Amino acid sequence: MSLKPFYQTGSLIKFYLRTDFLKILIWTISITALTMLTAWAFEDLYPSEAERLAIAETMKNPAMTAMVGPGYGIENYTTGAMMAHQMLLFTAILAAVMTILMTAKHTRGDEEDGRAEMISSLPAGRLAPLTSVLAVVGLSQLLLAVSIGTALSGLNIESMPPGASFLYGAAIGGTGLFFAGVTAVFAQLSESSRGTSGFAFLILGVSYLVRAIGDVSMETLSWLSPLGWALKTEVYVSNLVSPLVLLSAGSSALALAAFGLMLKRDLGSGMLPSKPGRSNASPLLLSPFGLALRLLRTSVIVWAVALMAIGASYGSVLGDLESFFSSNEMLSNMVNATGGLSLTEQFISMLMAIMSMMAAVPALMFFYKLKSEENKSRMENIYARAVSRQKVFLSYLAVAVVFGSLMMIIATVSLWGASVSVMEEPLGFAVVLKSGLVYLPAIWVMIGIGAVFTGIKPGLTGLAWGYLIYSFLVVYLGGLLQLPDWPGQLSPFGHVPQIPGEEISWLSLMILTVISLALTIVGLRGYQQRDLKG
């Protein structure tokens, strides 16, 4: 009897298409819409060459190159060149995230949950599930590439001809395909779906870093990263197809490797030794605070890295802002009129407002873990033991306040660090730090509002997010749209003194802090009195 390893692949492809149809559609439409809107916005925002060259100036620094990749054609910065420079890498990473999640779910995920066993008990070839998953993911990337290519061609932007637009789409789909291959290999090696996607994301992260270092200092290094390959197509500038060959050859090699490994192993087993966890808990875990911190550990690290990147990217444009302002006499005169502060310094306060609202997101999320643990019925594990509600509540509050504040401090310090390397007259550390720290009480008020909802009406905790979005809109857009003062004053972020432009107002900071304390106490009292779900 023959082995027929691919028997029933066709039926399984149909099956996976049916289960993932909607997901593929949502990913494809979102990524395509984002790409289209950005291209349209670039064309709309910078219609003249002079404006595009001004933007190109702000992009010519190592921090930007490390973040978004090298600017091909930056001397003649057309809308197409701008897209390829600022959006291609980011979009390719999104495609990679899409394929990593999809592939991990249907390979090791199905195996872990016992679904793979059901399929292999049916007359299906040994390689049929893996083949059909890769085929479906491959089709999704083809769809994505064609969809992006069509959308960008349809915009009729002069610097973005159809041929190049399809190359742009192909670079993104190719990256997605490559990481589907990476995930398929790790699905054979690792024993859990989390391990599988974890290793694949690690490779994605390393690819990004290798490319960042390569683009800044050593070009050959960028050729070692699949993300580097996507950028080497130099879309809308030189339109090179050869890097795509690398991507597709790489994807095929990875798929073959995954097939080889799959044939060698038992279903359900992995090849990397799954390291046993601790049999005994570290003393650091053994308290409600330690547990909260442990549960939020990954989240804390991810947010810290994200806010560091945001701070650095804001900081890295300050140098160009400085030269832009100093080259403009009219603006320089205005600066003197407002009391010896440079425009850059005045701009800082606006950046701090935005970053503080971004830092409020993890702060509130960390606190809301208290509620999500309750919703998952894990709190009864804690409350059935000798632990008071006050202690648990204050533990999550402490994590939210300490690490929420830390997020803001990280963003602030990172902004200063990046600005020092690009500015001729660097900003003082103390000034920058102060302008960031004054926003902490506003973040605490947001946590306090979260505490009130958690304690009194846990069904309405979403309203705190609405309030944060409201704050963002009125504080960020209020100046641009010339809104009156009162909408901004309904937000805690509207009461923060604008350092260094304004005098530090201890009174408003004190009032914000007292409000946050009062809200927290109200929330705690409610939490001690209400029924818990579990």
Added chain:
Amino acid sequence: MTVLHINQLSKRFGKFQALKDVSFSIEKGEIFGFIGPNGAGKSTTIRTLLGILKPSSGSASIFGMDVWKESVSIHERIAYVPGDANLWPNLTGGEVIDLFLKLRGSHKPEKKQELIERFQLDPSKKCRTYSKGNRQKVALVAAFASDAELFILDEPTSGLDPLMERVFQECVLEAKSQGKSVLLSSHILSEVERLCDRVAIIRQGEIIESGSLEEMRHLTRTNLVIETKEPLNGISSMTGVHTVKETEKGTALQVDAEALDEVIKKVSTLGIVRLESTPPTLEDLFMRHYEGTGSDQA
């Protein structure tokens, strides 16, 4: 000495009356069975006892302390096992056991090791990889490794295999022999029958019967199988005799406790060949109440 006392406890969720005037108490050194169908209010009662839910009216106390106001002091002296242990997927079983023991207070490290071996649990695995039975083992090890005075067990053996269920029963009996008290809510009536000194049956939020198994049996029917030399005519028309059936072994019937004397007098005149008497099982008791709801509604 009364360890746990519930007095006229009621709990409403909006318009829904989950518990209505529930009362019972548990004495020191006693294993108390708490049985009832799904949704009858067993877990609501237990969560109220744990201070997770606040009573709408009535009161409950453990060790003489109010379960809502003094929950922390009470919890230092009790151990709880839920019917469905929701654990943290990225912590190992060993970490969770240590966490639970630490949050409760005192425990005996050597007892933990012994229990992990008896329940055949691999504590180095992440909870995400555990089956339902293994998650229950984590909760059971954490409970029995503690030096609690009262164990509150809410369907603790769901998902355990028969071997592990036996280990569990041993653990419960060991606890009893050390003078500890147990509240055992369970679906497995044979388990309750084997372990419990007294039982309460809850239905639609109300306690419909409670007492020792002996007392409850006394109040209900005894199963008899009778074979006589002369034909056993007219027995089905006697008061207190139910469900008369001819079987290969003889006539099977159920007799109310108060009618037993009359029935035996009559049967003895007919020349008894064989007489088997079995006390009603807990299942019989339980089913009688359960069927009762059906006929009430009909």
